Amino acid sequence: xxxxxxxxxxxxxxxxxxxxxxxxxxxxxxxxxxxxxxxxxxxxxxxxxxxxxxxxxxxxxxxxxxxxxxxxxxxxxxxxxxxxxxxxxxxxxxxxxxxxxxxxxxxxxxxxxxxxxxxxxxxxxxxxxxxxxxxxxxxxxxxxxxxxxxxxxxxxxxxxxxxxxxxxxxxxxxxxxxxxxxxxxxxxxxxxxxxxxxxxxxxxxxxxxxxxxxxxxxxxxxxxxxxxxxxxxxxxxxxxxxxxxxxxxxxxxxxxxxxxxxxxxxxxxxxxxxxxxxxxxxxxxxxxxxxxxxxxxxxxxxxxxxxxxxxxxx
Amino acid sequence: xxxxxxxxxxxxxxxxxxxxxxxxxxxxxxxxxxxxxxxxxxxxxxxxxxxxxxxxxxxxxxxxxxxxxxxxxxxxxxxxxxxxxxxxxxxxxxxxxxxxxxxxxxxxxxxxxxxxxxxxxxxxxxxxxxxxxxxxxxxxxxxxxxxxxxxxxxxxxxxxxxxxxxxxxxxxxxxxxxxxxxxxxxxxxxxxxxxxxxxxxxxxxxxxxxxxxxxxxxxxxxxxxxxxxxxxxxxxxxxxxxxxxxxxxxxxxxxxxxxxxxxxxxxxxxxxxxxxxxxxxxxxxxxxxxxxxxxxxxxxxxxxxxxxxxxxxxxxxxxxxxxxxxxxxxxxxxxxxxxxxxxxxxxxxxxxxxxxxxxxxxxxxxxxxxxxxxxxxxxxxxxxxxxxxxxxx
Amino acid sequence: xxxxxxxxxxxxxxxxxxxxxxxxxxxxxxxxxxxxxxxxxxxxxxxxxxxxxxxxxxxxxxxxxxxxxxxxxxxxxxxxxxxxxxxxxxxxxxxxxxxxxxxxxxxxxxxxxxxxxxxxxx
Ligand SMILES: Cc1ncc(C[n+]2csc(CCOP(=O)(O)OP(=O)(O)O)c2C)c(N)n1
Ligand code: SF4
Ligand code: SF4
Ligand code: SF4
Ligand SMILES: [Mg+2]
Numbered sequence: 001x002x003x004x005x006x007x008x009x010x011x012x013x014x015x016x017x018x019x020x021x022x023x024x025x026x027x028x029x030x031x032x033x034x035x036x037x038x039x040x041x042x043x044x045x046x047x048x049x050x051x052x053x054x055x056x057x058x059x060x061x062x063x064x065x066x067x068x069x070x071x072x073x074x075x076x077x078x079x080x081x082x083x084x085x086x087x088x089x090x091x092x093x094x095x096x097x098x099x100x101x102x103x104x105x106x107x108x109x110x111x112x113x114x115x116x117x118x119x120x121x122x123x124x125x126x127x128x129x130x131x132x133x134x135x136x137x138x139x140x141x142x143x144x145x146x147x148x149x150x151x152x153x154x155x156x157x158x159x160x161x162x163x164x165x166x167x168x169x170x171x172x173x174x175x176x177x178x179x180x181x182x183x184x185x186x187x188x189x190x191x192x193x194x195x196x197x198x199x200x201x202x203x204x205x206x207x208x209x210x211x212x213x214x215x216x217x218x219x220x221x222x223x224x225x226x227x228x229x230x231x232x233x234x235x236x237x238x239x240x241x242x243x244x245x246x247x248x249x250x251x252x253x254x255x256x257x258x259x260x261x262x263x264x265x266x267x268x269x270x271x272x273x274x275x276x277x278x279x280x281x282x283x284x285x286x287x288x289x290x291x292x293x294x295x296x297x298x299x300x301x302x303x304x305x306x307x308x309x310x311x312x313x314x
Numbered sequence: 315x316x317x318x319x320x321x322x323x324x325x326x327x328x329x330x331x332x333x334x335x336x337x338x339x340x341x342x343x344x345x346x347x348x349x350x351x352x353x354x355x356x357x358x359x360x361x362x363x364x365x366x367x368x369x370x371x372x373x374x375x376x377x378x379x380x381x382x383x384x385x386x387x388x389x390x391x392x393x394x395x396x397x398x399x400x401x402x403x404x405x406x407x408x409x410x411x412x413x414x415x416x417x418x419x420x421x422x423x424x425x426x427x428x429x430x431x432x433x434x435x436x437x438x439x440x441x442x443x444x445x446x447x448x449x450x451x452x453x454x455x456x457x458x459x460x461x462x463x464x465x466x467x468x469x470x471x472x473x474x475x476x477x478x479x480x481x482x483x484x485x486x487x488x489x490x491x492x493x494x495x496x497x498x499x500x501x502x503x504x505x506x507x508x509x510x511x512x513x514x515x516x517x518x519x520x521x522x523x524x525x526x527x528x529x530x531x532x533x534x535x536x537x538x539x540x541x542x543x544x545x546x547x548x549x550x551x552x553x554x555x556x557x558x559x560x561x562x563x564x565x566x567x568x569x570x571x572x573x574x575x576x577x578x579x580x581x582x583x584x585x586x587x588x589x590x591x592x593x594x595x596x597x598x599x600x601x602x603x604x605x606x607x608x609x610x611x612x613x614x615x616x617x618x619x620x621x622x623x624x625x626x627x628x629x630x631x632x633x634x635x636x637x638x639x640x641x642x643x644x645x646x647x648x649x650x651x652x653x654x655x656x657x658x659x660x661x662x663x664x665x666x667x668x669x670x671x672x673x674x675x676x677x678x679x680x681x682x683x684x685x686x687x688x689x690x691x692x693x694x695x696x697x698x699x700x701x702x703x704x705x706x707x
Numbered sequence: 708x709x710x711x712x713x714x715x716x717x718x719x720x721x722x723x724x725x726x727x728x729x730x731x732x733x734x735x736x737x738x739x740x741x742x743x744x745x746x747x748x749x750x751x752x753x754x755x756x757x758x759x760x761x762x763x764x765x766x767x768x769x770x771x772x773x774x775x776x777x778x779x780x781x782x783x784x785x786x787x788x789x790x791x792x793x794x795x796x797x798x799x800x801x802x803x804x805x806x807x808x809x810x811x812x813x814x815x816x817x818x819x820x821x822x823x824x825x826x827x828x829x
Contacts, residue, residue, distance in 0.1 A: 007786030016777045017745030017796030022753060023798030027776025041517045045382070053526045056739070059724040061522035066514040069524035070381050070408050077375035081340060081382025082514055083388070088337040088366040088388055095387070117378065120368065120371030194773050213717035215403055216829030221409040228799035228812075231774060413736040474735070512738060522739040534730035535737050541730070 001195055010035050017277060019054040023188040023227035025217035026051045026133050028191050030104060033131055036201035041099045045079035047109030048072035048138045073113035076121035076130060083126045084200035095168035100205050102129040107148035108138040110152035111174050122181040122210045123149045129204040129211045135219035143222040147172040153274045162279035165286050170293045178212040179248040185211040196245055196256060204240040216243045224273025236268040241298045245303060255305040265291045317495050323454040326493060328353035330461035332363055333501035337388035340368035340379035345431045346483035347395040347421040373398035377405035384414035385523050387513030388603035395483060396423035398428045399437045409476045410445030410539060412523060412575035416467030416476040423483040424671045432672020433483040439645045445539050447477040447546055448613040450583045455493040457481040459563060465505045466553045468580055472545040482585040500560055526664035542613040550611055569608040570623040572598060578687040579624055581650050582633040583609060586675045593680040607657040620653045629662040629687040635669045643700040662696040668703035679703045708722060754797030758790055764809035771801035801805045
């Protein structure tokens with residue numbers, strides 16, 4: 001694994017002057033992923049969302065490489081087209097340089113509206129990397145719920161009200177769905193462990209064929225936590241097993257990190273304003289339900305990864 | 315060298331695509347376009363083209379992938395019909411605004427609902443304001459010829475816009491027709507190599523495309539698209555002349571048939587123009603001064619050419635194979651009427667909506683239109699602007 | 708790196724892009740031909756708190772560089788060099804992740820007041 005001293009020498013592909021909010025997780029995630037491409041030629045594709053609208057406000061682009069955005073629900077299809085062009089032109093000798101292709105989409109652009117386009121791109125086997133920057137809601141349009149929003153979260157379309165305590169449904173397990181496409185590489189990672197992000201991004205760039213990475217990418221505005229605490233908060237997402245780090249390579253599931261002890265989900269929920277209402281009397285059942293979901297998913301994951309399905313000691 | 319062959323419209327278009335040999339094709343099947351995709355797939359499978367064929371999961375993705383490919387520097391195509399074009403709608407605007415010269419046949423079919431697989435032009439008319447150049451084809455020969463010219467029009471540096479080549483579902487797409495195809499080498503030389511000025515795969519000059527415009531720039535970028543559309547008119551005529559030199563067939567913005575001394579004219583797109591021409595020939599035998607104007611180009615709208623062709627007639631009937639539900643008739647009616655208004659010649663312009671969902675346009679229908687026009691000329695009055703042809707009232 | 712117009716297709720000369728330009732002068736399709744030119748757009752004035760580096764404490768681990776969302780920590784030869792105050796938005800993440808507390812956050816207002824005061828002293 002390269003050291004930060006070495007990695008800091010790689011040319012920056014996502015430079016300052018973009019208009020993401022101060023402390024936005026997307027800036028961190030994108031920088032980490034592109035850094036792992038090292039000195040390769042990269043074409044970046046991007047779905048509509050906070051990242052895109054904040055990074056390409058004409059006449060300024062934060063992308064220090066070729067970049068294309070076309071719409072919200074089609075980053076998968078658009079980058080497939082770029083990759084197909086590369087294959088064709090290369091085969092015909094019309095270009096000589098090598099390229100890597102990566103598309104970024106938010107959870108809305110990936111779990112929901114862009115799901116079909118992504119599924120198609122993965123199934124067709126393009127040599128591309130798709131990175132979902134999961135901040136668990138449609139942030140760009142003002143924090144509406146998505147299928148990645150956790151149960152109980154207060155969003156503008158699942159507001160915590162007098163009778164309904166936030167979002168009613170559990171999250172879609174997108175990483176598992178992508179793994180079910182039998183692509184060479186699917187992984188879930190978290191910025192709290194930069195080595196893990198780096199290794200997975202590098203692997204994704206290196207494998208022949210489609211790769212998918214799901215990154216938990218907090219939005220201080222939508223999650224309402226203390227902005228500087230981002231890394232600590234993501235660490236809690238991992239320690240509570242809310243966001244396990246794992247990878248599926250050629251069909252083989254592997255857990256990358258196992259918390260030593262049982263950390264209750266409250267530790268992840270409590271610092272965030274979007275879950276504040278859950279700590280009011282009468283909403284205990286929601287926290288219980290979230291915990292149940294986390295525990296069940298964890299056990300299922302352990303089983304898939306060939307580990308003994310047991311919860312960490314309390 | 316020219317070859318006479320008996321093939322269908324779909325086969326002719328697939329043949330043109332093969333000869334153009336695009337770098338990337340991304341398409342999804344839909345009746346009546348399906349054969350184009352199937353035939354082209356076999357060219358790919360048999361190594362007859364260099365194309366990467368992207369078997370997308372929808373038409374929205376077809377246009378998206380074509381956009382990605384074209385932006386990357388490839389000559390890219392897609393093909394569709396009806397619901398497929400409707401699903402692509404969002405991306406047609408974006409292909410145009412990104413100024414990508416994507417060529418795509420549209421095999422015209424009615425839009426749902428009710429679901430119907432037969433010909434009308436409601437699909438094409440849905441994207442008439444999307445910033446895409448629209449060529450229309452009377453028959454398989456024209457569809458073939460338009461495909462080849464479309465590449466040159468789209469890629470012209472003054473244009474750089476998507477071009478759709480429309481031809482009638484089943485009537486043209488599935489009917490066997492005798493046409494002349496060019497040999498591969500002639501087509502190859504005519505279309506040349508695509509040389510984009512900027513493209514994503516230019517390692518030395520990275521480019522950022524599809525950026526976010528605020529109110530301070532968006533309007534100007536839209537104006538640029540209009541300028542490209544305007545420039546396209548001249549380019550279409552120039553390319554038409556060059557094409558005539560290799561094919562012997564003439565192509566301009568409009569096809570004016572027996573209009574020189576005409577008093578009455580019908581304006582109609584695609585295959586129905588063939589029927590109208592037949593009726594005109596018959597009526598001419600009887601001494602009636604009638605003619606047909608077939609716009610080959612609908613977008614950009616050939617305003618001046620339409621004025622020029624119709625300035626001396628007394629009454630015009632615009633035949634629209636699509637509704638607008640504006641209660642003011644079909645889409646072409648509004649444009650033709652607007653073009654003629656400024657001539658101040660008191661030309662009477664009326665509208666007939668015909669052939670929706672594949673209903674035949676019978677020769678008697680066209681004769682009735684000319685009858686109506688004759689009455690208008692005689693009385694000097696046109697009372698009913700919007701009419702339906704072949705509809706059970 | 709002022710954004711300029713390479714003017715493909717639609718006339719004009721190479722010129723810095725500004726909202727005063729007419730449609731002929733702007734880049735085709737809103738394409739941007741200088742990668743990373745947002746570097747010339749300053750976001751430093753968004754900042755209400757400012758990270759300040761404590762040279763003596765710094766162990767040059769570059770964790771701060773890794774976690775800055777705005778690429779505003781400049782490193783040279785694999786070492787912490789300086790903050791890019793033109794772009795730093797003052798999110799405070801670097802100060803939080805620094806393992807040895809070599810970054811402190813100060814209120815910009817406070818810094819302004821102190822600077823004003825020291826100017827007056829002179
Ligand atoms: C077809 C379409 N529908 C809706 C929108 C509006 N829209 C733009 S971004 C967005 C939400 C983006 O959410 P996500 O993908 O999670 O990205 P984030 O902004 O949270 O990073 C929505 C709903 C759109 N641009 N296009
Ligand atoms: S709203 Fe959230 S996701 Fe969007 S830029 Fe701000 S912090 Fe980032
Ligand atoms: S994180 Fe702290 S110690 Fe490490 S380089 Fe930055 S300032 Fe220095
Ligand atoms: S305060 Fe935030 S933006 Fe500024 S250097 Fe630190 S991490 Fe980067
Ligand atoms: Mg989101």
